[in-house]
Amino acid sequence: MMFRRRIGLIVGLFLIGFTALIVYATVHGPRYRVQVCMFFDGRFNCKTVSARGEEAALRSGIQNACADIASGVVDSVNCESSGPKSVRWLDRPSK
Numbered sequence: 001m002m003f004r005r006r007i008g009l010i011v012g013l014f015l016i017g018f019t020a021l022i023v024y025a026t027v028h029g030p031r032y033r034v035q036v037c038m039f040f041d042g043r044f045n046c047k048t049v050s051a052r053g054e055e056a057a058l059r060s061g062i063q064n065a066c067a068d069i070a071s072g073v074v075d076s077v078n079c080e081s082s083g084p085k086s087v088r089w090l091d092r093p094s095k
Helices: 002-027 054-069 072-081
Strands: 032-040 043-051 086-091
Touching (some): 043 054, 043 086
Antiparallel strands (some): 032 043, 032 086
């Protein structure tokens, strides 16, 4: 009987901690949202990503867009270094 109470307490504390983590991540979540379009080797792709920093958002957008149009490591590196065809900031806090 004591064992079940202890398990219930552990599960309850875990759920409270998990809920607190979700709330914290929602309140202090990504602040930058960008749509990045890439053109590489005759293919075109756009991705929308969110991140906490401006550079991280832009880099993630480039990498995600290239992931769909480049095949292999060499193509991926070449695509990412070719620069975006377009960048559209959807959420960007004023400095």
